[in-house]
Amino acid sequence: xxxxxxxxxxxxxxxxxxxxxxxESGRPTILAYILDPKVVADEHYDERHWRFVSQSxxxxxxxxxxxxxxxxxxxxxxxxxxxxxxxxxNISHIxxxxxxxLEVTYSIDRAIKVFIGKNDITWVxxxxxxxxxxxNNRSNWVKKWYQYMHSLxxxxxLSILKTIKLETAYEELSFFSSIAESKVFxxxxxxxxxxxxxxxxxxxxxxYTKNISKPLAARKSCSRLSAYLAWGxxxxxxxxxxQLYAMKEKGWGFQSRGFGDxxxxxxxxxxxxxxxSTMEFENYNKGFNSLEKPFNANYIGVWKTGKTGYxxxxxxxxxxxxxxxxxxxxxxxxxxxxxQHLWQDWRHAAVFLGNKFLDFEPGIHYPQIxxxxxxxxxxxxxxxxxxxxxxxxxxxxxxxxxxIPELANCPIEHIHEPWKMPLMIQQMSQLIIGVDYPLPIVKxxxxxxxARDKTWGHRxxxxxxSENKRIxxxxxx
Numbered sequence: 297x298x299x300x301x302x303x304x305x306x307x308x309x310x311x312x313x314x315x316x317x318x319x320e321s322g323r324p325t326i327l328a329y330i331l332d333p334k335v336v337a338d339e340h341y342d343e344r345h346w347r348f349v350s351q352s353x354x355x356x357x358x359x360x361x362x363x364x365x366x367x368x369x370x371x372x373x374x375x376x377x378x379x380x381x382x383x384x385x386n387i388s389h390i391x392x393x394x395x396x397x398l399e400v401t402y403s404i405d406r407a408i409k410v411f412i413g414k415n416d417i418t419w420v421x422x423x424x425x426x427x428x429x430x431x432n433n434r435s436n437w438v439k440k441w442y443q444y445m446h447s448l449x450x451x452x453x454l455s456i457l458k459t460i461k462l463e464t465a466y467e468e469l470s471f472f473s474s475i476a477e478s479k480v481f482x483x484x485x486x487x488x489x490x491x492x493x494x495x496x497x498x499x500x501x502x503x504y505t506k507n508i509s510k511p512l513a514a515r516k517s518c519s520r521l522s523a524y525l526a527w528g529x530x531x532x533x534x535x536x537x538x539q540l541y542a543m544k545e546k547g548w549g550f551q552s553r554g555f556g557d558x559x560x561x562x563x564x565x566x567x568x569x570x571x572x573s574t575m576e577f578e579n580y581n582k583g584f585n586s587l588e589k590p591f592n593a594n595y596i597g598v599w600k601t602g603k604t605g606y607x608x609x610x611x612x613x614x615x616x617x618x619x620x621x622x623x624x625x626x627x628x629x630x631x632x633x634x635x636q637h638l639w640q641d642w643r644h645a646a647v648f649l650g651n652k653f654l655d656f657e658p659g660i661h662y663p664q665i666x667x668x669x670x671x672x673x674x675x676x677x678x679x680x681x682x683x684x685x686x687x688x689x690x691x692x693x694x695x696x697x698x699x700i701p702e703l704a705n706c707p708i709e710h711i712h713e714p715w716k717m718p719l720m721i722q723q724m725s726q727l728i729i730g731v732d733y734p735l736p737i738v739k740x741x742x743x744x745x746x747a748r749d750k751t752w753g754h755r756x757x758x759x760x761x762s763e764n765k766r767i768x769x770x771x772x773x
Contacts, residue, residue: 297387307529311450314420324459329349329370331369340656350475352484359454378408381464382417441560482523493524493535508625509688539555540556581672589639605733614699616649636677637679637740673760677748677752686711714733
């Protein structure tokens with residue numbers, strides 16, 4: 297009898313209950329990560345994600361090799377892979393973490409349930425972080441989250457692990473090797489994850505709350521752990537406990553509380569998606585289905601390429617496309633600009649941004665996008681003014697000029713609204729607005745007022761009000 301430990305977005309060997317259960321069973325174990333072509337081809341994913349996964353797996357393999365153990369990376373349809381494994385090995389148990397993912401991964405999980413039923417296999421799914429499956433409402437969820445965060449982390453004894461190396465047609469031989477190395481993106485793997493965690497808790501985090509909203513300073517002052525949490529190099533529980541003691545030891549109690557709250561919010565949004573995953577495709581509040589937003593290919597195109605004529609919006613879009621990272625406030629701003637000022641449906645932005653965020657986490661991504669789009673009905677509609685955000689968080693235009701070389705010669709006093717620059721100064725700066733850098737794609741005040749009136753006005757719709765009551769009953773703690 298054999299086990300399979302099926303790794304998903306939990307690319308680590310510590311605080312890993314499925315692995316620990318497999319070791320405790322005493323049965324020989326097959327450790328497997330499956331690259332399903334359906335997932336690889338999904339438009340949410342990009343080479344940057346698979347590079348991160350590859351780097352993470354390389355570190356897992358290195359750690360396992362110390363005790364002579366093997367990690368199998370397989371490329372193929374998940375059901376076909378499991379069918380082949382079960383035809384050669386008498387599989388007793390499959391162990392994995394629960395995954396709050398996209399429909400493409402959820403459909404694979406549903407197919408696995410059918411497969412195990414036909415093959416008399418037990419599938420044991422462990423809770424992932426602080427997210428609880430099967431909830432009908434959020435009663436006592438926060439209390440349960442804190443109980444989980446303060447519980448002991450799991451330390452599988454790798455010295456007694458007995459693994460099986462598969463000889464299979466599904467062995468991954470070329471997919472990862474075809475991905476070029478890059479120094480632009482954060483590297484994947486637990487070793488790097490702990491370096492970021494330690495440097496944040498002992499050095500960088502001192503200015504966390506001060507710089508959290510600033511697009512340039514946040515790249516250093518924020519934890520930068522989001523990708524490592526999204527792909528499971530670290531568990532939320534590990535991070536929570538580490539920062540709780542390390543930051544308080546530094547006397548950074550205020551910073552620790554702020555960061556701890558955001559770790560809880562991380563799980564809060566995933567819990568929301570876990571309970572209502574249709575928000576990948578549908579308005580969270582169904583009352584907003586009747587609010588029309590005409591498709592405008594030009595608006596969408598200039599937003600994606602960072603050519604809207606609003607410097608901070610454009611700098612943020614170019615930055616995230618190039619590096620895979622953007623701090624939270626700037627993410628909220630670019631989504632707000634897209635859905636409110638450009639008056640475009642959030643669905644036209646969701647997949648594109650998922651593809652660009654190295655830390656793409658479906659359970660956070662979709663609730664956040666809909667919250668900024670104003671389609672939850674329960675949250676305050678936030679329509680960020682990109683000029684105000686620019687003046688508040690990039691006052692000297694350093695971030696803007698870093699990502700928009702066309703504005704390198706723009707005087708600081710005009711960097712936030714270059715279209716207001718007198719023609720003589722434009723000529724002296726060798727920067728003609730409308731030629732070297734685009735004019736604003738929309739008039740900000742008019743577009744903002746129209747969006748505000750339409751969105752807030754629609755909140756009075758009977759269907760929206762009815763849906764709000766349903767959402768509050770189900771999701772509010």
